[in-house]
Amino acid sequence: MPRPKGLLLLTAVVCCAAVLTGCSDDDTPSSVSSAAGEAVASATAKAGRELDEIKSGVDVKSDVKLAEPGKDNDGRATVEITAANTTDSSKSFAVQVDFTDTSGNRLDVVVVTVSGVAADKTGTATARSNRELSGEVKTEVARAVRY
Secondary structure (H helix, E strand, C coil), X not given: CCCHHHHHHHHHHHHHHHHHHHHCCCCCHHHHHHHHHHHHHHXXXXXXXXXXXXXXXXXXXXXXXXXXXXXXXXCEEEEXXXXXXXXXXXXXXXXXXXXXXXXXXXXXXXXXXXXXXXXXCEEEEEEEEEEEXXXXXXXXXXXXXXX
């Protein structure tokens, strides 16, 4: 079962990388871009480890749908997740959402839990990027695990 501390750690990794980028002596566009890329790679690896830790989880990417992405009041990208529980008992879902630009380049990664979805029902949650993302943002379900 994913732990909230895992999600917090994932957020901290991305935020710390962004803060450290701002503290360097080399604030050229390429150095900032490189540091952001490293932060996204680190967040992606962390998300993968978090999902891999789920015991007795079932891959259910096809049972998870995303609405059109939007932005919250802080400028962070958001998207509503709908998870369909096709089993005969209550289940939870851990969903990795990738935020990408129009070329498919990954801008951010989050793992969101949709908890306690009743049998044969759907549950919803909102994925929110760890930071403000500029330009047109697309979203995709990278992985989804039902447990």
